Amino acid sequence: MVQDMGAGLAVVPLMGLLESIAVARSFASQNSYRINTNQELLSIGLTNMLGSFFSSFPVTGSFGRTAVNAQSGVCTPAGxxxxxxxxxxxxxxxxxxxxxxPKTALAAVIITAVVPLVxxxxxGTLWRVKxxxxxxxxxxxxxxxxxxxxxxxxGTLVSTLTLLYSEARPKIQVLDGEGPVLILQPTSGLHFPSVEALRKAVVSRALEVSPPRSAILECSRVCSMDAxxxxxxxxLMEDFDRAGVTxxxxxxxxxILQALLAADLRGVWHFPTMEAAEKFLSQEPGTQPYNVGDESVPEHTVALLKA
Incomplete structure (x- = not known):
């Protein structure tokens, strides 16, 4: 029997969980209450585990039966x-x-119960928003x-793909694209799908121009970063070094500083303010950057990294 089911062994439980959560959220939204997703998953898992000792059918939530119960006025688990x-x-x-x-009569009961959920x-809201x-x-x-x-x-697969697409195309604002120094500002966290997009945005504007120019990444909005x-x-810093810019x-x-230190990066120049970075790149004296690869980082920053 197990061999006959094949991939269904993984698909059937997944479908049961997705359908149960979907119907629970649908009725929660309609009736103005909130559900605890973890509690729902725990109850479904325990119910199926106990039911397996008695050869019961898999237990999941059902759109049709739940809709019929709702239209019948059921308000408690006693239903x-x-x-x-x-x-x-x-x-x-x-x-x-x-x-x-007739099966058509049974179908009519379910359709009548589900129609109010549409x-x-x-x-229109999705069209206007995104x-x-x-x-x-x-x-x-x-x-x-x-x-x-x-x-x-x-639907779950397509939603996952759209999320990955958004991650792979991070929004990067160009704060100054015409001056001697390019200033870019990523507006979200940076994760592995976004590496190539970030690299392309920087290289195309800073290194693929004549002459190459230095660049500043304003990262105050970047709250997460992976290896x-x-x-x-x-x-990217090696590319800048080869081009003779910074x-x-x-x-x-x-x-983020802690992640860069953990990755053992050297020569990462970090400034607390945009003015200090521009002053350093313009070769004006009196400004020293924080090189996270050596001991020039202030003590309070080091303490923060080691916390």
Whole structure:
């Protein structure tokens, strides 16, 4: 039996969890209450684990049954107990009667219960706020006509891809692109999908021009960074060194400085203010940068890094 299911062993539990959370959030939004996702997942896991000792069917949330309960006025978990008792009694005494109920009648009950959940205004909201968010909505909606499970899985996959796309295309503002020094400001955290986009933005504006010019990365809005980005910055600084210009950083937060130190980067010039960085790059005397690769970092900064 296990061999017959194959990949379904992983897909079925995933679909059950996704469908349960989706229906819980849908009704929570409609009825103005909040759910604890961790609690929902824990209850589903424990229920299925205990049910496995009694050869029960997999336990998940259901859009159709939940909608019918909601339209029937069910407000407490006792509704599940009543439903279970009715199902057991029906299996013993009423199956011969249920045999003659058309499937279309049962479908009509579910459709009637689910229709109030359809909120068409969300389409207009997504169109005005961010049109890309309509893509996972459309994929989920269309594939649900095939199978609800496939629709939820496809929608989750598309949402994940859109998030990765956003991470791979970080927003980088050009604060000064015409002067002798290029000033760029990343406006979000930097993670491995964004390395190439950051490198391209800096190189195309600073090193692929004639003559090459120094650059300042204003990083006050960068609150997180991973090892891949740190290594990418190291390669970028080497490119600047070969071109005979300088790449400096302004406003690095303590966690970012700690990441750069942990990556064993050398020659990372960091300034507390933009004015100090511009003064250093213009070769004016009296300004010394913080080189996070040596002992020139102030004691309070070192203490912050070691905390």
């Amino acid at each position: 599940g107990l009543v439903t279970g008792v009715l199902v057991l009694l029906s299996l013993d005494y009423m199956t011969s009667v249920f045999y003659f109920i 909120d068409t205004s969300v389409v 049109r890309l968010d309509l893509l996972p909505l459309a994929v989920t909606f269309l594939l649900c006509f095939w199978e609800v499970q496939y629709g939820i899985l496809a 891949t980005v740190a290594l990418g910055l190291s390669e 790449l400096v950083f302004v406003g690095l937060q303590g966690s």
